[in-house]
Amino acid sequence: MAHHEDHRRPNEGLLIRGARATGALAVLFALLPSGMAYASGGDGGAHGCSDVDVCVDAGTPGSSGSGGSSGNGGGTGSSSGKGDGMCKLVDDSEIPCAPGYNPADRCFYQLMDPQPPSGPGHTDMNGADTSGPGAFYMKDCIVNDVGGIVWLTTPPATILPDPEELARQARDKMTLLGADIGSAPGPNSPGLVGVPVWLWNTKSDTTWGPNSATAAVPGLSVTATARVTKITYSMGDGGSVTCTTAGTPYKKSYGGKSSPDCGYRYTKVSTDQPGGKFTVTATSTWEITWQASTGAGGTLPAEVRTSTTTARVGELQVVN
Template sequence: MPSQTFWAATPPAATGPDPAQLAREAVDKMLLKGPDVNSPKPAPPNGCGKSAKPPAGFGCYTVGVPVWMSLGTSDTTWGPNTASATAGGTTVTATAKVSKVVWTMGDGSTVTCTTPGTPYKASYGTRKSPDCGHQYTQTSQNKKGGTFAVSATSTWDIDWNGGGQQGQLVETRTSQVQVDITELQVVS
């Protein structure tokens, strides 16, 4: 039988797995999380009140004193995180890492950081953070619960390739913490 050539106005439907769909499946395997907020530490359950020292594990902050923001890092909270998905002989590998964290400070301010921040040490005194910090100019006493709701939203940039294709995806994840901002009280 002689061979025949057929020309169609539209290309035939693709066969086999869609690499972009496999990339999404690989991302789902990563179990990406929101930022692991180390600082600012959350307010105590009953607020800071007039306590000179916050209970262990909690943070109380003062108007005008720099707050250092920092995150714990792992493959699910900062990256890099790599996973693959396979179907029909096609494998796609995706790698995700955080490119920035946008902090919404609860007082109307936002701060964008491209690092996980520097953890604060007492020896730093009242210096500002070198890479991720904020300074409150008002107390949180008039806010619901007497605290500012602080959120940190990480942007995950994801590169994938496989099945003869490559691409990029972007995902975001958010974590929240309540912080108590008080005024320094001077007793004479």
Template sequence: MASLLKSRVECHDDMFGWWSQVDECYFRLEEPQPASTDPIWEGNYPNGAIYHAMCPGVVGSGGGWGWFPTPPDGFGAVTATPAELAQQAIDKMQLAGPAIGIAPPPGATGLVGLPVWLWTQVSPTTWGPNTATASVPGLTVTATARAKNVVWDMGDGTKVTCTSPGTVYTKGKGGGTSPTCGHVYQDPSAGQPDDAYPVTATTTWEITWTGGGTTGTLTVTRSSSTTIRIGELQVLVT
């Protein structure tokens, strides 16, 4: 009977899990894992994991739950760890640097001592939240990314950290200071490459993921760049 079962079973079953030729059972990782106080851990928590076995050739219950220090034979068919799948999910998100908004805009010239407004257009790829899932048979990981802050390197030796996407500038706002994210240049950009300050905005993304009975956190950064010209107000004396 056992040899007949070996010739007919599939390596993976969506309900029962992975087939082990050694044990002649299917094994499925329990999700979520039992509480750390559950006796099924046999005092081994947090090492190893709890799996459910289904053994079609066994008389009686045909399996049950148990602790394993390492994945059962055959469970190695899972071709990625939860952390590796988390990275695959992050890649699917296509996280980007800020979609830079700056006033005065490139092509215009700002003035020393006057406010510069900084912001990023908000979307799943530039600010979040952004969620994606990656899977292999028997294992699925879901990751969610949210922007933590944007650090603006203004090209004059100053870095501005903004914990919001910033406020979009419109003409009706006049010459006032941005309420959320901005900078004031103290020197003109003359003498810089193309007589403009290089501006680089770097978003720090915080990512949480869960799957395979485990969770984790990751941090990634993405950057975008632009330029801004700053001049001095010339006073005509007659």
């Protein structure tokens, strides 16, 4: 049985939080003329998240957020398609999330649809005159509870996160393991000096790939895909072999043939090793590429995973 080390990266530094501006709506009703009706659309507010302006597993407008092979799914997007969705936080809680983030004040702004009445006699929650050019926005801020419906003469500046940051978030959702090592002779079967040893990795999405996961914010999604490009087997006797395929599982019908793509021959016995066996360490190199919904793409630094097995090697004794 191969032993695995799981080196999944934690979401270090992503202390994600959200703020809901609720009481401000009551203030707005007091400022607007009586009988005024409006609809905010979506869930009635633009709720943001993250100290680094990235929402993990946020749903995209009108659809569901995507999860990786490890089963971490996103929230459901708005059926109205107006840009709301769910941000899945690091503590597995979820809050509504929306586009329209303004980095200047760390607030989200969502254009209201339909627009409340504007013009002479109509003001926003701050008493602003709405008789000139402009529009009503639902405002919600990360850093405090100030929010509600505001009138803006110029649309707020908005940004999307760096797609590579989302790619790293997608990578961190994956389960990437070392090889599930198969060998012939197996770890409990004695081999002989000079006799071919077959090595292979029992392929799965977590031991060979492809392994994919997606991270998204409204307006941008990034899918990262990981694949093993090589496995280096350190055989315990000072020698090693690097295989660029998963290897070929051994069958009895192959007899004493050598593996066509991943094999080794020992030149010394293992009797002086702990337990009388060599420790075989497999080091898998995972290549990670990413593709954004905007068409951008790239690669992330390779990830390395290890696993181990053992090999008992003896010497053929000739009897005179």
